[in-house]
Amino acid sequence: MEQAKILVVEDEIIVARTISNQLHQLGYIVTGTASSGKAAISKALETQPGLVLMDIILKGEMDGITAALNIRENLDIPIIFLTAYGEDQTLKRAKITQPFGYVVKPFTITDLRIAIEIALSQHKLKRELRENRDQLATLLNCMNDAVVAINEQGIVTFMNPVAENLTGWKQEEALGYNISDILKIIDDVTEEITPNPIANVLQQQEVVYLGEFNSLINKNGQRIPIGHSALPFKLNNEISGAVVVFWDLSERRQKEYLEQALKKEQELNRLNSLFISTVSHEFRNPLAMIQTAVELIEIQGKNLTENKKNTYFTRIYDAVQSMEKLMEDVLFMGKAEADYLGHNPVSIKLDNFCRDLIEEFTFIKNSSHKITFNCNSHHTDAMMNERLLHYLFINLLSNAVKYSHPGSEIQFNLSCDLTTGVAIFEIQDQGIGIPKLDQNRIFDSFFRASNVQSIHGNGLGLVVVKRCVDAHNGEINISSQEGMGTTFTVTLPLNSVIS
Numbered sequence: 001m002e003q004a005k006i007l008v009v010e011d012e013i014i015v016a017r018t019i020s021n022q023l024h025q026l027g028y029i030v031t032g033t034a035s036s037g038k039a040a041i042s043k044a045l046e047t048q049p050g051l052v053l054m055d056i057i058l059k060g061e062m063d064g065i066t067a068a069l070n071i072r073e074n075l076d077i078p079i080i081f082l083t084a085y086g087e088d089q090t091l092k093r094a095k096i097t098q099p100f101g102y103v104v105k106p107f108t109i110t111d112l113r114i115a116i117e118i119a120l121s122q123h124k125l126k127r128e129l130r131e132n133r134d135q136l137a138t139l140l141n142c143m144n145d146a147v148v149a150i151n152e153q154g155i156v157t158f159m160n161p162v163a164e165n166l167t168g169w170k171q172e173e174a175l176g177y178n179i180s181d182i183l184k185i186i187d188d189v190t191e192e193i194t195p196n197p198i199a200n201v202l203q204q205q206e207v208v209y210l211g212e213f214n215s216l217i218n219k220n221g222q223r224i225p226i227g228h229s230a231l232p233f234k235l236n237n238e239i240s241g242a243v244v245v246f247w248d249l250s251e252r253r254q255k256e257y258l259e260q261a262l263k264k265e266q267e268l269n270r271l272n273s274l275f276i277s278t279v280s281h282e283f284r285n286p287l288a289m290i291q292t293a294v295e296l297i298e299i300q301g302k303n304l305t306e307n308k309k310n311t312y313f314t315r316i317y318d319a320v321q322s323m324e325k326l327m328e329d330v331l332f333m334g335k336a337e338a339d340y341l342g343h344n345p346v347s348i349k350l351d352n353f354c355r356d357l358i359e360e361f362t363f364i365k366n367s368s369h370k371i372t373f374n375c376n377s378h379h380t381d382a383m384m385n386e387r388l389l390h391y392l393f394i395n396l397l398s399n400a401v402k403y404s405h406p407g408s409e410i411q412f413n414l415s416c417d418l419t420t421g422v423a424i425f426e427i428q429d430q431g432i433g434i435p436k437l438d439q440n441r442i443f444d445s446f447f448r449a450s451n452v453q454s455i456h457g458n459g460l461g462l463v464v465v466k467r468c469v470d471a472h473n474g475e476i477n478i479s480s481q482e483g484m485g486t487t488f489t490v491t492l493p494l495n496s497v498i499s
Contacts, residue, residue: 004120007049008033009040009067010082011059019053019082022109028116037062037070044071051100051119056083068099078123080115082107114302117309122294125316148244150179154198157241166226166248168219179244188213188225197230201242207231216246225249227265344387345496350380350423353389354414361397368406371397377416382423382494384472392468395461396427396488402455404431404485416494422474425490433482442478451482472496 006028010016016033023030031047034040037058044052052071056064068079080101100119103111146163150156156179159171167174167182174182185194197208208230216226228246232239249265294316297304358371393412400410413426434442438449443466446459465488469476474492 003029005029005031005049007031007043007052010055011035026113036060037067040067041070052079054079054081056081078119080119145245145247151241154179184217185214188215201230201232205232345383345385348382350382351375367401369401370409373412375414380416384496388468388471392465395465400429404429421494423492423494428487430485433484433486434480435482
């Protein structure tokens with residue numbers, strides 16, 4: 001683990017040296033010391049520390065709280081306050097800076113270490129959650145449908161660019177307005193204003209679809225035929241808002257294509273509802289785990305044993321990894337839908353690639369399974385997209401490990417047929433298998449076999465695999481018997497032209 005870099009801000013020279021020595025003993029790097037607020041700001045900008053230990057009471061015009069505010073405005077780093085004063089007024093001012101810790105002098109080296117480790121962990125977690133939130137916003141912004149999010153009072157909290165274009169409202173204008181002010185819908189048959197369905201979503205707590213022949217009257221008075229659905233989302237089993245998804249039907253509002261268009265709209269509604277509800281569910285579980293672990297760390301504080309603390313940090317790490325995997329799959333699916341997977345096949349030796357992949361996978365997963373690789377060909381040169389191959393086989397190996405018994409063997413076989421110009425990969429496990437009735441749907445988005453029970457998964461892994469195979473103009477076949485295991489056979493052209 002990389003050593004944390006810490007800036008010490010303390011106007012008492014002896015105390016500053018003592019703290020610096022303690023930090024060195026704990027294995028941290030001290031980037032410098034400062035005895036005034038101005039010097040602290042300058043040192044922070046110059047040395048870019050990973051954390052600041054800030055004495056609240058400093059000599060000079062600027063105290064530690066003001067200095068901390070300035071540093072937080074310029075740098076995204078955690079700050080821990082050190083002070084001999086713990087009165088309420090000081091605490092109230094200090095809270096404004098959103099510190100990651102507050103240690104009252106005198107303190108022990110153990111107190112210091114615990115405060116620093118918790119602050120660094122919380123800061124890392126908040127940064128990762130912020131990045132995940134930004135990635136989700138980016139995903140929604142890239143959707144071809146208009147998306148508007150509201151809170152439980154029906155107030156707009158988010159609009160993507162497509163929604164801005166259709167409604168005529170910019171997001172910064174719409175924030176704080178009720179959804180009824182933004183989405184004014186008229187019945188094309190009766191020419192009457194349609195009651196906004198959002199109220200029903202929040203009250204009935206179920207998905208609501210807009211009826212046929214409806215149009216949006218946008219901010220500029222323009223009339224746009226739309227399709228529309230709205231669904232609630234929950235936090236801790238309580239309705240916390242809803243998401244409205246709608247799309248322009250101008251080009252579809254032709255009589256001869258009406259039936260086909262309506263069927264497609266219903267399917268889009270179903271997929272959008274399934275996507276948002278599934279992603280929300282998959283994010284809630286790890287977020288709840290993270291919240292619980294952080295709260296336990298905060299409550300138990302210095303009473304935590306190393307084993308307990310490591311357990312909590314492992315839970316936080318696993319939860320973050322789960323969210324990261326889900327977001328990676330969702331972003332990959334978004335790129336696949338938009339045909340942004342890229343056209344960049346490279347020269348590759350498939351046997352070396354497979355061995356390196358297995359070594360990487362074994363190191364990361366640290367499972368008890370034995371993965372045996374067999375190459376039945378001397379010539380394995382190919383032109384393929386290495387990034388897509390990595391996605392493909394990491395997902396297949398992950399499934400083989402996930403759905404087979406600990407300690408069992410997984411076979412990974414490779415053969416290259418130079419006559420037909422194809423590479424044939426086989427991944428065989430001895431796991432729970434896939435029921436016969438489920439095998440035709442195994443590559444559908446969010447579908448999971450009926451026998452997976454409580455085994456964690458989001459139903460996107462094999463969808464990613466299928467997209468990678470299709471991008472290489474290849475084929476994938478499955479042979480499976482419930483309770484006996486599964487074999488996936490992937491056939492790819494040795495000289496792939498990525499589609």
